[in-house]
Amino acid sequence: MAKRAIVIGVERYPNRKNDDVPGAVADALGFYDWVTSDEGVPPESIALHLSPLSGRPDARPATAVQIERSIAELRRLGEGCTERLFVYYSGHGFASGTDMGDQPEPAIVCEDFESIEWTGRLALKFRQIREVLRGLGPGEQYFFLDCCRTIVTRERLSLGEVAINVRPAANGEPAQGTLWSTAPGRAAAAATAAGERSAFTEALLAGLRGEGRARAWRDESLIVEFHLLASHVNERLRSDGQEAYPETRGLLPPLRVLYPPEPLPTVPCEVTVEGASPDDAIELEVSGRADDEPKLCKLTGGRGTVELVVGFNRIKPRLHGCELKPPSVSKDFFTPDQARFRVVRRRGSAPWRDKLHEHAFERGLLTDAIEDAVHPVNVHLELPRSSATIRLRDQVGRERTPAIADHGGRRVALLLPGKYRLEIEEAGLLVHEQVFEVRPGASQRVTVVPPDPVDPTRRSLLARVREESGWISPSESLGPLADHHLPLWLSLLAVRAVYDVCEGLAGIPAPPVRGVPARQAALMILMTASSRPEVALFPLADGGASRRPVALEANGAVEGLWHGVVDTAPGGYLLGWAGGRAAIALYALPDRVTCFIGSAGLGAPRDPTLLSLPLPPWGGALPEYPPVFVRWLEHAQRAFFAGRAIEGPTFDRPDPFYDVIAAYAALRAGARLRAAEVLERLEAAFPDLPDVAALQVLVRDAPPRPAGVPMVMDGALALCPDAAMPGCPPRSVLAWGSAWTRWAAWP
Known part of the structure; x- marks a missing residue:
């Protein structure tokens, strides 16, 4: 599918005296440069309309007839095959309406427009243009308009109609985003001179290139989104008393993905600690995105510069023997910025106080509470397995893991009174969270108790996993084994039956996959039910006329789990269960095991999960990714x-x-x-x-x-x-x- 664009810049209006729009052509050409270089729209897929033509051989006049012709051409060539569309307009504009509170009809003013009274038809209805282009079908459409939206009474004019059939596309509708340079009823601010760009277009192009607040982290990607772009443009325009106005229809995907593959962008931040001595060694703990480990930077003499990854960052200073205010600075860093701290108290009059602060400083416990004579408490953490990785956070989210010491396999934390959140990790996955409260006074014990699932199949499966691999508790969002979603557990059981991996399930019997002839296929069924499910296969080759019962066996180790493996010829099948009340389409591939995971009435998963696993050895080399891939596939089915x-x-x-x-x-x-x-x-x-x-x-x-x-x-x-x-x-x-x-x- 192609990318296309219409770019219009109307700076000169020959039929109107002293009513040009300075900078409109420069605005349009600036957007043209971005849409060709950064967005990659080929020049032959762009309709460029300028007034004056400015010596551009590829430009067309910006008259109403020419613009309507370009829209019709775009509709004819791009219907059903336009993945992304950009429309940019810079020039005069207004809105036709009344003072009775109805919604005004915005219009763009073409080059040959003369007056409201006589040539209103040469001002084209923007909403009608947008509806015509909506007929291109599924994709993304972005409209950027730098023009006035002042109200002209409807009785004074008749706007021009776009003489193109507004019919919807047969294969769906696009998502549309529109960004106006000003709010309804207000005038826009043009450039001060010809050849210069307006503030709106400057901010728009900067945001489209990923500057300022137009960008944000989403999972592992730094992206530009439409609503972030609108916020960025608004932030730039507010200093001039202007306000951009966004409109959306449908769900728009990211406009651009900046990282990866481009280098991770950073911005400099000047850090100043007022009151620091020239030889003071200051340590800065810089935390970026939630999935990044904090990094440590050193400052000498109270002044220096650190490079921050764009987006949210927290800077926390530490100076031995001193108290700093504020304790940390947390905010979004998108442009070069500053962070200022000050030394409010130096200690050293009492040796015991210095020792206490040194002890607290080393463990990240330097807070105002120490100054209030609140003593830390020894907290003994009783874990089900000494090898588990633990993280500790206080009630405001600050990490207190360094406060935990290991005493011969026992974990002891020196903590101030308050509430804390304990996180347990297994194999790099979050498997348990628990909140506890530390009370002032004597030492105390905190026992980590994993919750048991209510569903009998989950509970039985979890018990066997604990027997084989130690304590592990499910989490709804992180898997594979550490996921409360039952299909992931059963999917990994299927993987182990084929590949003999996933040691955590080694004690649970799996249906044996043996003796499948080469170029044949196999079907594996894992089903939860309170009694033996009735399952049958119907080959699609004969229209489902023949019925092949499939005998399932009780797992024996997991309550309510039934399994079976059958050899089949490659081809299409229907798998029926629940007494013939439900069926699903399958396709058995040669040298593969097609795995069906479902429920016949006992707990989840009622929505089936399907896997397709290559059969060793004739299925080729064993892929290295089965557990990871299973996780992605099951999440993809849910999504x-x-x-x-x-x-x-x-x-x-x-x-x-x-x-x-x-x-x-x-x-x-x-x-x-x-x-x-x-x-x-x-x-x-x-x-x-x-x-x-x-x-x-x-x-x-x-x-x-x-x-x-x-x-x-x-x-x-x-x-x-x-x-x-x-x-x-x-x-x-x-x-x-x-x-x-x-x-x-x-x-």
């Missing part, structure tokens, strides 16, 4: 079901389920170019999948339709609305509570 964007690592080895889900999610979000990239990977690795054929139809409009049922729900709904495909059920029996193509009964 798809919730309608969220699917993000994650790109693995060298394509996966049929993960890549299919990612492609459908990209189509649903309007990112057809991203879907096409994923489709190329799938075509090379899994050409026989029904979802690959379905995606070819949806991405490229390539006939014929697939000869099977797509595994993902979006594919089935898009391609078989009325049971027009072989073996596909009508929509009326589809079960909507699933990311997979699932229905209430089969056959």
Whole structure:
């Protein structure tokens, strides 16, 4: 899919005397330079309209007819294949309305406009333009308008209509973001002279390039988002008494990803400690993003400069034997800045006080509470396993881990009275959090007690994991083993059955995967139920006419868990369970184990999870990523079901389920170019999948339709609305509570 743009700069109005807009052409050309160089829109995909033409051979007149012609051309060439659209306008503008409180109709004023009374048709309705371009279909559309929005009474003029059919696209709608240089009813501030840019355009271009508050951290990426861009422009305009006005429709993805791959941007911060002696050695603890370890910097003499990663940072100074105010500075650093501290008290009159402060300083306990004669308390932390990694934070979030000492495997912390949060990590994953309170007085003990799940299958599984690998407690957001979401636990059990990894589950019997002939396929079923589930396979090759029962065995180690493995010929199948009341589409690939994880009435997961694991040894070398990949795949299934964007690592080895889900999610979000990239990977690795054929139809409009049922729900709904495909059920029996193509009964 392509990127396209319309850039309009109307500086001269030949039919109006002394009514030019200084800097409008410079504004438009500045945006043109950004959209071609930074955004990568090819010049042939940009309609550039200027008045005057300024010697640009690629520029067109900015008349109403020419602008309307460019919009019609864009609609004709870009419908269904425009991933990202930019529209920029700089010139005169106004809004047609009344004083009765209705919503004014904003308009952009074309080059050949003369007066409100006689040529109002040469001022084009902006909302109508936006609706026409909405018909391009799924994607992202950004509109930036630097013009006035003053109200002209509707009785005085008749605005121009864009003579293009406002029809919606058949494959969906785009997300749109509009940023005006001023609020409704107000005038915009133009540049002071020709050739200069307006304050709005200067701020806009700086924000689009990732300066100031237009950028922010999201997980591991530094990005520019539309709402952050609007905040950045507003911050720059407020000094001139102006205010940008954003409008959005739909969910817009990040405008730009600055890091990675670009170098991590930093800004200098000048740190000053007033009252420090020339030979004072000051230590600065600098904390950036939450997932970064604090770094230590040294200052001598009370003055120096530190480089901070853009975004939120906390600077905490330390000077032995001294108290500094404020204790720390925490704020967003986007431009070169300053942080000032002062020495408010020097100690040294009493040796015991110096010793106490030295002890507290070394453990990060230097607070005003010490000066108030509140004594630290010895807290004995009783942990289920001495090798666990622990972190300790006080009630305001400051880390107090250095206050913990190890005495022969016993953990003892010297803590001031107050509330603390204890975090336990296993294998780098957060597995438990517990809040406790330290009371003044004698030493005390804190016993870490992991919560037990209510669900019997989870409780039984967790008990066996503790027996084999020690204490570990689940967390809802961090996995794999440390995740309360049952499908992840069972997915890793399936991985261990195939690859003999995941030692934490070694004591739990897994269905043996043995003796599968080469170029054949296997189906593994892990199901939770209070009694033996009834499960059957229906081959799609014969329309689901034949039924093959699958016998499941009780796991024995985990209550309510049933498992089984069957050999199958490669091809499409329906797996039915719950007495034939539920079914799901599967595709068995050669030399692979297709794993189904579901529930027949006992606890989660009611929404099934699917895995596809290569069979060793003829499936190639054992991939190094099974546990990590399982985590990403299970999270991707949850994200798809919730309608969220699917993000994650790109693995060298394509996966049929993960890549299919990612492609459908990209189509649903309007990112057809991203879907096409994923489709190329799938075509090379899994050409026989029904979802690959379905995606070819949806991405490229390539006939014929697939000869099977797509595994993902979006594919089935898009391609078989009325049971027009072989073996596909009508929509009326589809079960909507699933990311997979699932229905209430089969056959």
